[in-house]
Amino acid sequence: MTSAREQILGAVKTSLKRNGPTESTPEMLAERLSDPKPGLIPERAQLPHPAQVDLMESMLIELSATVQRVTNVDQVPDAVVDYLKARNLPQEIRLAPSRELLELPWEGQSLLKTSSGPAREPDQVSVTGAFAGVAETGTLMLHSGADSPTTLNFLPENHVVVLRSSQVVGAYEEGWARLRRAFGNGTMPRTLNMISGPSRTGDIEQKIELGAHGPRRLHVIIVEDGDASA
Amino acid sequence: MQSRSHRFKENAREAIADPHIQAAMAKMKVGFTGKRLAAAARLPEFEALRDAARDIKNHSLANLDFYLERYEEKVTECGGQVHWAPTAEDARKAILDICQRVGAKTVTKGKSMISEEIALNEHLENAGIAAVETDLGEYIIQLRKEPPSHIIAPAVHVSKEQVEADFRAQHQHLPADRSLSEPTDLVNEARQILRQRYLDADVGITGANFLIAETGTSIIVTNEGNGDLTQSLPKVHIVIASIEKVVPNLEDASTILRVLARSATGQEFSAYTTLSTGPRRAEDPDGPEEYHVILLDNGRSSMLGSEFQEMLRCIRCGACMNHCPVYHAVGGHSYGWVYPGPMGAVLTPNLIGVEEAGHLPNASTFCGRCESVCPVRIPLPKMMRHWREREFEKHLTPTSFRSGLGIWAFLARRPALYRRLTGLGIRALGALGRRRGRFRSLPLAGGWTKYRDLPAPQGKTFQQLWAEKQKNGGSSK
Amino acid sequence: MPKPEPKVGLFVTCLVDLFRPSVGFAAVKLMEAAGCRVEVPELQTCCGQPAYNSGDRADTRAIALQVIDAFQSFDYVVAPSGSCAAMLKSHYPELFDKEPDLRAKAEELSSRTFELVSFLTDIMQVSGVEAAFPEKVTYHDSCSGLRELGVRDQPRKLLSSVNELSLVELPDADICCGFGGTFCVKYPDISNTMVSSKTESIENTGAGTLLAGDLGCLMNMAGKLQRSGSDIEVRHVAEVLADMTDTPAIGVADGDVQSRGN
Numbered sequence: 001m002t003s004a005r006e007q008i009l010g011a012v013k014t015s016l017k018r019n020g021p022t023e024s025t026p027e028m029l030a031e032r033l034s035d036p037k038p039g040l041i042p043e044r045a046q047l048p049h050p051a052q053v054d055l056m057e058s059m060l061i062e063l064s065a066t067v068q069r070v071t072n073v074d075q076v077p078d079a080v081v082d083y084l085k086a087r088n089l090p091q092e093i094r095l096a097p098s099r100e101l102l103e104l105p106w107e108g109q110s111l112l113k114t115s116s117g118p119a120r121e122p123d124q125v126s127v128t129g130a131f132a133g134v135a136e137t138g139t140l141m142l143h144s145g146a147d148s149p150t151t152l153n154f155l156p157e158n159h160v161v162v163l164r165s166s167q168v169v170g171a172y173e174e175g176w177a178r179l180r181r182a183f184g185n186g187t188m189p190r191t192l193n194m195i196s197g198p199s200r201t202g203d204i205e206q207k208i209e210l211g212a213h214g215p216r217r218l219h220v221i222i223v224e225d226g227d228a229s230a
Numbered sequence: 231m232q233s234r235s236h237r238f239k240e241n242a243r244e245a246i247a248d249p250h251i252q253a254a255m256a257k258m259k260v261g262f263t264g265k266r267l268a269a270a271a272r273l274p275e276f277e278a279l280r281d282a283a284r285d286i287k288n289h290s291l292a293n294l295d296f297y298l299e300r301y302e303e304k305v306t307e308c309g310g311q312v313h314w315a316p317t318a319e320d321a322r323k324a325i326l327d328i329c330q331r332v333g334a335k336t337v338t339k340g341k342s343m344i345s346e347e348i349a350l351n352e353h354l355e356n357a358g359i360a361a362v363e364t365d366l367g368e369y370i371i372q373l374r375k376e377p378p379s380h381i382i383a384p385a386v387h388v389s390k391e392q393v394e395a396d397f398r399a400q401h402q403h404l405p406a407d408r409s410l411s412e413p414t415d416l417v418n419e420a421r422q423i424l425r426q427r428y429l430d431a432d433v434g435i436t437g438a439n440f441l442i443a444e445t446g447t448s449i450i451v452t453n454e455g456n457g458d459l460t461q462s463l464p465k466v467h468i469v470i471a472s473i474e475k476v477v478p479n480l481e482d483a484s485t486i487l488r489v490l491a492r493s494a495t496g497q498e499f500s501a502y503t504t505l506s507t508g509p510r511r512a513e514d515p516d517g518p519e520e521y522h523v524i525l526l527d528n529g530r531s532s533m534l535g536s537e538f539q540e541m542l543r544c545i546r547c548g549a550c551m552n553h554c555p556v557y558h559a560v561g562g563h564s565y566g567w568v569y570p571g572p573m574g575a576v577l578t579p580n581l582i583g584v585e586e587a588g589h590l591p592n593a594s595t596f597c598g599r600c601e602s603v604c605p606v607r608i609p610l611p612k613m614m615r616h617w618r619e620r621e622f623e624k625h626l627t628p629t630s631f632r633s634g635l636g637i638w639a640f641l642a643r644r645p646a647l648y649r650r651l652t653g654l655g656i657r658a659l660g661a662l663g664r665r666r667g668r669f670r671s672l673p674l675a676g677g678w679t680k681y682r683d684l685p686a687p688q689g690k691t692f693q694q695l696w697a698e699k700q701k702n703g704g705s706s707k
Numbered sequence: 708m709p710k711p712e713p714k715v716g717l718f719v720t721c722l723v724d725l726f727r728p729s730v731g732f733a734a735v736k737l738m739e740a741a742g743c744r745v746e747v748p749e750l751q752t753c754c755g756q757p758a759y760n761s762g763d764r765a766d767t768r769a770i771a772l773q774v775i776d777a778f779q780s781f782d783y784v785v786a787p788s789g790s791c792a793a794m795l796k797s798h799y800p801e802l803f804d805k806e807p808d809l810r811a812k813a814e815e816l817s818s819r820t821f822e823l824v825s826f827l828t829d830i831m832q833v834s835g836v837e838a839a840f841p842e843k844v845t846y847h848d849s850c851s852g853l854r855e856l857g858v859r860d861q862p863r864k865l866l867s868s869v870n871e872l873s874l875v876e877l878p879d880a881d882i883c884c885g886f887g888g889t890f891c892v893k894y895p896d897i898s899n900t901m902v903s904s905k906t907e908s909i910e911n912t913g914a915g916t917l918l919a920g921d922l923g924c925l926m927n928m929a930g931k932l933q934r935s936g937s938d939i940e941v942r943h944v945a946e947v948l949a950d951m952t953d954t955p956a957i958g959v960a961d962g963d964v965q966s967r968g969n
Contacts, residue, residue: 005302007316008473008525009299011531012298014531015532015535016535024292024293029297029478032478032479033443033444033478036444036478037481039282042274042275118515121425139503144510144516144517146513146514149516150517151463154462155459173480173481173484176480186304186445188308188446188507189507189511190507190510190517191505192505193502193505194502194504195502199502200453200454200501201367201453203383203384203385203386203454204370204385204390204393205254205389206257206386207413209413212366212421214458214459239894239896246896555885556897560900593890593897594887595888595890595891595901596760596850597854597882599881599882618761620762622763627762635758635763638757639766642752642755642758642766642770643766643773645751649749667955668933677893678891678930681902681931682902682934683929685727685926685958686958688727688728690728691725691728692723692724692725692747696728
């Protein structure tokens with residue numbers, strides 16, 4: 001008996017009226033997988049780096065996220081506390097267990113309770129890093145890993161993302177290039193979240209409501225550390 | 231699900247008489263179209279990206295076997311498992327087997343049209359497994375025991391008052407004085423209810439917008455984040471996808487993503503685009519322990535190489551129905567099965583047979599608005615016409631219509647006879663209608679005069695008048 | 708530039724032939740004024756859309772070949788209808804996909820075929836007409852002309868040259884009126900819903916006259932307006948452009964005609 005696999009692949013081959021690829025040679029197809037080439041990149045994604053960071057910020061704001069810029073990574077704890085105060089949120093955060101975040105001077109914030117690890121109910125505020133920010137649509141790229149649990153991006157009502165300006169790129173394709181450099185060609189982390197603003201729905205009478213299931217608020221702290229690609 | 235497509239005319243009549251549906255359609259036909267237009271206008275490369283997206287899908291389909299094999303290889307390499315499902319039954323069985331093996335009692339679900347196509351919820355419920363839809367629109371229609379009426383906005387036909395009534399009837403804890411009159415209240419209520427469901431679920435099932443052959447990745451595009459909670463919290467993640475979803479690499483997916491949300495909701499990008507590759511890794515602190523992909527054929531392989539191959543480019547954005555005046559008139563449920571609107575009118579007969587779904591490709595004026603907005607440029611009217619050709623060949627066209635058409639075509643192919651007969655007929659009709667200039671009713675024209683007057687002909691035909699004029703000395707000047 | 712005095716075959720269309728010959732004469736007048744010699748081949752009946760859109764490919768092909776033959780000797784083939792012109796221009800070649808010889812003939816016809824108003828502006832370089840119409844009018848873009856042939860600005864351009872005419876844009880002018888050939892009698896309830904929302908928009912413009920370039924759509928909208936008691940008059944755009952508005956509007960009896968314009 002033929003397997004379901006052979007049944008489907010056989011039917012595909014029969015319908016395509018051939019036994020192997022035709023227009024493209026197997027080598028061409030294999031190369032498309034081993035050496036992917038960017039397609040048409042919008043001009044908007046090809047700005048000089050400082051303009052990209054500005055675009056990232058304005059796109060985020062358009063997406064109903066909030067943005068604060070700081071010039072030094074040590075200012076992040078202050079920025080987080082200010083954010084919590086301004087929105088009357090409890091002084092308690094769940095941190096992604098990354099060295100970069102854990103080593104920030106949190107001890108200066110006497111009222112702030114920090115813990116780290118994957119999100120649990122009823123965590124209200126998570127603070128994570130990011131892998132990249134894609135300016136063309138204000139999209140954050142975050143991937144899963146030992147120091148970046150995915151649940152932090154979705155369970156708490158408030159998600160604070162620390163993004164270094166050197167992580168900002170123009171187009172999604174530059175994000176993939178960085179990902180391949182970090183993980184190797186053809187290899188992906190378990191999850192890659194591309195996040196563009198807080199959770200939303202238009203399912204009731206097409207009225208846009210924030211906070212459908214994921215975070216109601218997305219706050220991005222941009223740390224200006226220059227342009228790593230320059 | 232049981233098809234009601236053969237009742238299309240009756241379904242449509244009921245929908246036209248339903249004020250809820252008409253109010254909802256009046257709202258949607260301005261909302262989606264305006265937002266798409268604005269998003270497209272903001273990206274100068276939009277039209278060129280549509281071409282590129284079309285080309286990528288064409289390439290992927292032309293080499294589908296290659297990319298499916300490479301995709302499977304990669305999924306397996308990352309610790310996931312691919313289950314090939316030639317039919318809906320095979321897909322249902324594969325999913326139920328997994329759920330039963332892990333002793334699942336509750337399954338949460340992200341929005342998936344394939345799940346609707348294979349009627350998965352019913353199958354799981356019959357086996358004693360609770361299937362909970364988590365997309366707000368899907369959750370609403372699950373409460374209402376209705377199918378989706380739109381592929382990206384499943385509850386677009388439901389008013390907020392109806393949602394409130396459904397919540398009050400089915401959420402037992404709700405105090406009577408709790409306000410649920412505004413969408414915000416309703417969204418919060420659903421958020422609260424569903425939160426516990428995510429945490430309790432044993433298996434999470436999502437669809438896929440794309441499968442990436444390069445990396446063995448599945449991609450979902452959502453706005454609510456429900457798909458992410460569905461797939462990250464339970465110990466098993468099952469992806470159900472049809473075979474035509476595979477594209478070669480991440481760059482190809484990016485190009486298509488640039489036109490997807492803009493065409494669908496008019497967003498630049500959806501809130502969450504999530505790429506999943508295999509189960510949780512040794513070092514991961516969260517994520518599912520098992521990752522399965524159900525690859526469904528269910529008739530698609532036989533569309534390849536046929537005049538319907540281009541339909542397999544469809545990326546399920548919903549733009550065609552958002553812009554369809556017939557959809558706006560009758561709503562999604564009238565189409566009677568899973569896929570409504572122009573894409574449904576082409577796809578549905580492929581999946582459940584033209585005998586059952588024959589009305590769908592006929593209920594179009596060929597106005598072409600769907601094709602003009604399709605992000606992958608599917609010639610939808612042309613393919614609806616192909617269905618009409620198949621129906622005509624199979625003698626499925628209604629007999630009375632067919633014989634009328636036959637007489638007309640007989641005459642149209644004989645210009646001299648045609649001229650003589652139309653000349654006489656039109657003169658008679660013109661004389662009959664001369665007093666009022668139009669007819670309120672006319673034998674054999676009931677389809678027309680039921681709702682509108684029929685303008686009377688002016689009297690003689692153009693051909694007669696022209697011939698007279700030529701005889702009396704040339705030009706009409 | 709077009710060649711001087713091109714020879715144009717008028718594809719009159721079955722609806723104009725049977726229901727409203729005055730549109731055909733308006734078309735002839737406009738083309739002659741633009742410097743064309745116009746002839747009307749006797750061997751024409753219909754473009755074949757009723758058969759084509761009903762899945763009857765064999766009859767469609769026979770009709771197409773007849774049209775191709777009948778219009779062989781003309782520099783241009785012009786129809787006062789976007790829908791019929793698009794049938795000749797865009798769809799005839801598709802009918803002969805597997806027969807290169809016939810396809811070539813169909814493509815050759817296609818290259819010479821135009822919708823009337825766009826033919827006047829784009830080929831004959833007409834930038835204005837000698838006409839007057841002291842009315843507030845609105846204009847509906849028929850689907851085939853708009854989306855298959857790109858006819859949108861051309862009629863507006865010529866209408867702007869008509870004396871005393873004021874054009875008020877119809878919201879959603881690009882949305883189908885619900886005619887769709889046999890669609891309107893096969894699915895009367897749906898067609899009625901569509902034309903009702905169309906006539907509502909038309910009435911909301913406050914215009915006294917509705918114009919469009921396709922008689923099928925015009926008869927549908929006129930019939931609905933009249934059934935609902937509206938006194939908005941409906942005419943083919945060519946009648947106004949040719950200054951031939953002394954005939955009663957569509958669906959209006961001879962005696963009822965209001966004195967309009969000149």
